[in-house]
Amino acid sequence: MNALNKTIRLFLDSIGRRDEYEFYLNKFQSDKAACFALLCPDLGSIEAGAEVLAFDLHFLLRLELVPAILLCGEKALEMKEALSSEPIFAFQPLEQGSVPLFIQQSRMAEKVPVLVGERHGLEESLLTLLPETATRVHFVRAAGGLKNPAGELLPYIYTHRKNAPEIEELEFDYPALGRKLLEQRPGVHLSVTSPINLLQEIFTVKGAGTLFRKGSELRHFVAMEGVERARLLVLLEASFRKNLSSTGFLENVSHAYIEKDYRGAVLLEEHPAGLYLSKFAVGREARGEGLALELWREVCENHGALFWRSNVANPFNSWYDKQADGYHTCGKWQIFWRGIPASSISDCIAYCCARDEDFQSTPPS
Structure with a gap:
């Protein structure tokens, strides 16, 4: 792991335990995928927390971890417009040019690459991009991790287990997408979190959201x-x-x-x-x-x-x-x-x- 300066170290200490974040940092920096993770925000998370998201992503760049943002569907252009006010982002249509090259160019320019696919669905796009582009996906949702009807956070959803827990009414069927991705792209990491909890979700064992897993044998x-x-x-x-x-x-x-x-x-x-x-x-x-x-x-x-x-x-x-x-x-x-x-x-x-x-x-x- 590259030496961390005092400011970065203090910030990471405020997120979680040192042995945990050092473990994850080493793991992420050794990953051979084109980028460290794909972030899939909803419109609400961008409208409510674009500045928070930009701050966290700038911090990841300082750690030499380059995430990519994926904007899909009918609200993709609206989300792009909301992000455009932050200079840290670079944009490219999903179907235009080489995705790995775009990510590499963004890395050199110290920018966060944003892939925009208004004519593509989220499932279709992720199946195309995983695992070569990234092996981690964080769905960033304004409401944060998934909850039960009583409003209690569900830290884990086992997509291939019987007796699935009751879930709050969702604006998007994340569990169904999680099941599909884990079936067709085994080994990927999938979680749902909020903009304000993104770094804690990334760098701590406990996390700060909902993790999708098939369930262990x-x-x-x-x-x-x-x-x-x-x-x-x-x-x-x-x-x-x-x-x-x-x-x-x-x-x-x-x-x-x-x-x-x-x-x-x-x-x-x-x-x-x-x-x-x-x-x-x-x-x-x-x-x-x-x-x-x-x-x-x-x-x-x-x-x-x-x-x-x-x-x-x-x-x-x-x-x-x-x-x-x-x-x-x-x-x-x-x-x-x-x-x-x-x-x-x-x-x-x-x-x-x-x-x-x-x-x-x-x-x-």
Whole structure:
């Protein structure tokens, strides 16, 4: 990653955690697509936030990340007119000339390329441009991420899962488009956010919008039968960012839930009070995709009584607190339980406090 000056660093610090934005910045700068991302705004987001959008895009240019804006359909010219007041934008009709060349020329001129296709639909245009032009698409909507009828944000929509959540009435069918793109252009990143939350959506694991995903293939193993241990150990050490001091805990695993590509895993052990959640690991790149939530739901659907411990400094504890029936702090550990009988809670706490650590205290070099 190129050295960041103090002003840029301070601004990124205000958006999210340093390890997160450095991870994403390195990832984006190494991408081989013509541009870093395609932004597809609606008219409302431009009318309400053209200046905010221009500021954020200027910041991305300073990070050597060149996004392209895609304006399609009957309102394309109206959106172009609204953006024309900002000098950072360069415009080209979608059907005219080479898109990669236009993006390259815009990059050299320190401009944001805007592709205008008033005679083209959004679906048609994205299917043409992905993945050579970009592998990320951010739909920028004045109302921000998609919400349920109660107005609560839906962080993830799994386009290929049954029992889809209820969604607010939409001016455009984003879920249908997301499903089509994920089917025909697998591997692309699709999300919906607002102009004011664009950078937070881009540079943080939690994001600030709605992410479309097909849904992961999760595999359930009884004990460790069939588990590729070497791949699992790589995941655990990468996720916890520590070397394992021993692998003996694997012999006690009674249930393992593992994403098919070993990007996430939950390991459970038998205990008289229920199941002890020994390890909950998700690779860094998968953390912003909702894989942790998928794993958690799968485990909770199959097992009613769980308890686990987490370091008191773990920023994930606030999420654990929402999933648990209660917790107790014991030294460096915060101990959580869910579905555990009240008479067994003290035994679970004692077990967690006495259990040895499986990781070395220092991170790997």
